[in-house]
Amino acid sequence: MAQGTDTLARGGSMLKEWLSSPLFGIALCIAAFAVGVYIQKLLKTPLANPLAIAIALVIAVLNTFNISFEDFNQGGQIITMLLAPATAVLALSVYNQLDVLKKNFLPTVAGCLTGSVTAIVSVLLMCRFFGLDQTLTASLLPKSVTTPIAVVISEQHGGLASITVAAVVITGVFGTIFAPLLTRLFRIGNPVATGVATGTSSHMGGTTAAIQMGEVEGAMSSIAIGIAGLITTLIALFL
Amino acid sequence: MKVLWQIGIIFGICFIGEGIAMFIPIPFPSSVISMVLLFLLLLSKRVESRQLIDSSNFLLRNMSFLFIPAGVGIVQVFDKMKGHLFQIFTICIVSTILTFAVTAYTVKGAIWLRERIRSRGEEAC
Numbered sequence: 001m002a003q004g005t006d007t008l009a010r011g012g013s014m015l016k017e018w019l020s021s022p023l024f025g026i027a028l029c030i031a032a033f034a035v036g037v038y039i040q041k042l043l044k045t046p047l048a049n050p051l052a053i054a055i056a057l058v059i060a061v062l063n064t065f066n067i068s069f070e071d072f073n074q075g076g077q078i079i080t081m082l083l084a085p086a087t088a089v090l091a092l093s094v095y096n097q098l099d100v101l102k103k104n105f106l107p108t109v110a111g112c113l114t115g116s117v118t119a120i121v122s123v124l125l126m127c128r129f130f131g132l133d134q135t136l137t138a139s140l141l142p143k144s145v146t147t148p149i150a151v152v153i154s155e156q157h158g159g160l161a162s163i164t165v166a167a168v169v170i171t172g173v174f175g176t177i178f179a180p181l182l183t184r185l186f187r188i189g190n191p192v193a194t195g196v197a198t199g200t201s202s203h204m205g206g207t208t209a210a211i212q213m214g215e216v217e218g219a220m221s222s223i224a225i226g227i228a229g230l231i232t233t234l235i236a237l238f239l
Numbered sequence: 240m241k242v243l244w245q246i247g248i249i250f251g252i253c254f255i256g257e258g259i260a261m262f263i264p265i266p267f268p269s270s271v272i273s274m275v276l277l278f279l280l281l282l283s284k285r286v287e288s289r290q291l292i293d294s295s296n297f298l299l300r301n302m303s304f305l306f307i308p309a310g311v312g313i314v315q316v317f318d319k320m321k322g323h324l325f326q327i328f329t330i331c332i333v334s335t336i337l338t339f340a341v342t343a344y345t346v347k348g349a350i351w352l353r354e355r356i357r358s359r360g361e362e363a364c
Binding site: 025029030032033050051052054055058059062069072073075076077079080082083084085086087088089090091092093094095096104106107108110111112113114115116118119122123126127130132136140143144146147148149152153156160162163165166167169170171172173174175176178179182183186188190192193194196197198200201202204205207208209211218222224225226229230233 | 246249250252253256257265266267268269270271273274275276277278281282288291294295298299302303304305306307308309310311312313314315316319320323326327328329330331332333334335336337338339340341342343344345346347349350353
C-alpha cells in the first residue's frame with residue numbers, strides 16, 4: 001500500500017518535471033493557436049479570434065490538468081521574450097511606408113495626442129463612476145499603451161503591475177478582434193486614420209490586426225504605439 | 240545561416256535597446272527604443288530591409304501568437320480582480336472604443352484641414 005502511494009508520488013513528481021520543460025508551454029501554445037486558426041477558418045468571423053481562442057484553451061488545459069502557471073510559463077516566457085524583436089521589426093513596416101508618414105506626420109501626432117488624452121480621461125471618469133479605489137484606477141489608467149510603458153506609469157501612481165498587464169492584454173485582444181469592425185462602424189475609410197487609431201487605442205494587439213488590414217494601416221499603427229506611448233508618459237507625469 | 244544572421248542582427252539591436260532603456264532617465268520601453276534604432280539604421284542605409292526580410296516576416300506574421308502567454312497570465316491576477324471583473328472589462332472596452340473613434344476622427348479632420356489650407360493657398364496664388 002505504502003509502496004503504491006510512493007510510486008504514485010514519484011510518478012506525479014516525474015510528471016511535474018516533464019511538464020515544467022519549456023517545450024511543454026511552447027507546444028501547448030502552438031497547438032492551441034492552431035486550433036484557434038482552424039476554428040476561425042471554419043466560422044469565418046473575426047469574432048472567433050485565434051488569439052482569444054488560444055488563450056481560453058490554454059487556461060482550460062492548465063485548469064483541467066491542474067498544471068501551474070509557473071510550469072507553463074517556462075516555455076511561455078520564451079514566447080513572450082520574442083515580443084521585443086517583433087516590436088523592433090515594426091521599424092521595417094514603418095520604413096517601407098516612409099512617404100506616407102512624412103506626408104501625414106502632423107495629423108498622426110494630433111491623433112495620438114487627442115487619443116491618449118481620451119484614453120486617460122475616459123478611464124478616470126469610469127473609475128469614478130464605478131467607485132473603484134485608487135489602486136485599481138492607477139492600474140487601469142495606462143491600459144491603452146504598450147505593456148512596458150503601462151507598467152511603469154501604473155506603479156508611479158500606486159497601481160499593481162499585474163492588474164495593469166491584464167488590462168493591457170484585455171485591451172489588446174479586444175483591439176485585435178474589433179479594430180476591423182470599428183473601422184467599418186465609424187466609417188473611417190482612410191487607412192492612415194485607421195492605423196493611427198488602432199495603434200493609439202490598442203497598441204501591439206491592435207497592430208497585429210492593422211498589419212492584416214494593409215501595409216499603410218500596419219505602419220501607421222506601429223508608429224502610433226511609439227508616439228502615443230511617449231505622449232501618455234508625459235501626460236502621466238502631471239497627473 | 241542567412242536566417243541565423245538576420246536573427247543575430249535583430250536580437251543584437253534589441254539588446255542594445257535594452258541597454259539604452261536602462262540609462263535614459265524617463266521610463267521608456269526598450270522594445271520601442273529598438274524599433275527607433277532599427278528605423279535609424281534603415282534610414283542611414285547601414286541595414287537594408289531585404290537583409291532582414293525572412294525573419295521579420297516570420298515575427299510580423301505570427302505576432303498575435305506571441306501574446307498567448309501574456310493573455311494566459313491573467314489567471315494569476317484573477318483573485319485580485321474578482322468582484323471588479325465586470326467593471327474592469329467595461330472600462331477597457333468602452334475606453335478603447337472612445338479612443339479609437341477620437342483618434343481616427345482627429346486624423347481625418349487634420350488631413351481634411353490640411354487639404355483645405357493647401358487648396359486655399361493654391362487659389363490665392
